[in-house]
Amino acid sequence: MSRLLGALEMGGTKMVCATGRANGEIVERVRIDTADPTSTLEACGTWFAERGVEALGVGAFGPTDVDPASPHFGCMLKTPKPGWSNIDVLGSLHSAIDVPVGYDTDVNAACLGEAVYGCARGLRDVLYLTIGTGVGAGVLVEGKLLHGAMHPEAGHIPLTRDPADPMPSGESACPFHTNCLEGLVCGPSLWKRWGDPVAAGVADDPGKVALIGGYLGQALAAFVLCYMPRKIIIGGGVGDHLPLLPPARAKLADVLNGYLVIPEMDDLDSYIVGNSLDGDQGILGCLELARRALGEN
Ligand code: ADP
Numbered sequence: 001m002s003r004l005l006g007a008l009e010m011g012g013t014k015m016v017c018a019t020g021r022a023n024g025e026i027v028e029r030v031r032i033d034t035a036d037p038t039s040t041l042e043a044c045g046t047w048f049a050e051r052g053v054e055a056l057g058v059g060a061f062g063p064t065d066v067d068p069a070s071p072h073f074g075c076m077l078k079t080p081k082p083g084w085s086n087i088d089v090l091g092s093l094h095s096a097i098d099v100p101v102g103y104d105t106d107v108n109a110a111c112l113g114e115a116v117y118g119c120a121r122g123l124r125d126v127l128y129l130t131i132g133t134g135v136g137a138g139v140l141v142e143g144k145l146l147h148g149a150m151h152p153e154a155g156h157i158p159l160t161r162d163p164a165d166p167m168p169s170g171e172s173a174c175p176f177h178t179n180c181l182e183g184l185v186c187g188p189s190l191w192k193r194w195g196d197p198v199a200a201g202v203a204d205d206p207g208k209v210a211l212i213g214g215y216l217g218q219a220l221a222a223f224v225l226c227y228m229p230r231k232i233i234i235g236g237g238v239g240d241h242l243p244l245l246p247p248a249r250a251k252l253a254d255v256l257n258g259y260l261v262i263p264e265m266d267d268l269d270s271y272i273v274g275n276s277l278d279g280d281q282g283i284l285g286c287l288e289l290a291r292r293a294l295g296e297n
């Protein structure tokens with residue numbers, strides 16, 4: 001029997017703790033509501049310690065320090081989530097369980113999950129974008145998860161406003177930017193324009209879907225040009241429930257205007273896809289982070 005690994009997917013509303021094996025089998029999982037950091041992380045650490053996992057992989061909401069060389073590795077940075085700024089996540093977990101830990105962002109973990117267990121299996125250049133309460137991108141480049149000076153914050157790239165957008169210019173759902181991807185396509189931006197997107201039937205309204213999908217396509221053009229992924233996967237509550245991919249693919253092709261002659265551009269239906277692991281891409285990526293923390297390749 002292969003070693004028991006622990007996977008922790010940290011979210012703003014819930015923590016998903018799971019045990020599993022390197023082949024992607026999930027053995028057990030539990031959901032712990034995200035409350036104050038001390039009690040939440042203690043509950044998670046204790047759960048893993050009781051199960052005797054040999055390594056832990058953590059996918060954290062950000063912004064967070066993912067640089068192993070930094071004195072603040074494994075700590076939250078300044079975050080809008082009340083009480084969580086500067087919290088030492090890894091330190092808290094370590095006080096309950098002392099095993100090797102792999103630590104990355106939730107979106108990098110999801111990207112890794114798709115690259116190891118999902119539709120991007122075997123690919124070394126993959127971009128995963130979640131469109132939910134916020135927008136975040138995880139990026140695998142030449143087989144390595146991209147970090148740089150912090151970690152990609154590609155949800156905040158600036159876009160050109162669609163004149164048909166009912167949201168007044170100067171307003172968006174991002175407190176920092178009036179025209180960034182997140183501010184224009186995240187769940188709260190839908191609420192700001194139309195109220196409850198489910199009650200408003202946004203998914204069945206071609207004009208509304210085209211507006212949001214168009215913004216997504218603009219952003220994808222920038223991501224393709226900068227990162228050159230071999231596959232792009234879109235997830236998150238908005239990404240999973242709105243049919244954004246057809247208008248996004250069309251906008252991408254329109255923006256690039258025939259400039260890129262890569263085979264991927266000839267088959268946009270398989271280049272830009274929805275998540276393939278039924279929402280488990282994050283937790284499976286955490287499992288892979290745990291496996292890698294044991295030094296296995
Ligand atoms: P989080 O980003 O917090 O991890 P999710 O990825 O589940 O969570 O995204 C939550 C967001 O998705 C909310 O803003 C919610 O309004 C939006 N959302 C969920 N379901 C739908 C839907 N059917 N249509 C449009 N938006 C949705």
Ligand code: ZN
Pocket residue numbers: 155156174175176177180181182183
């Ligand atoms: Zn922004």
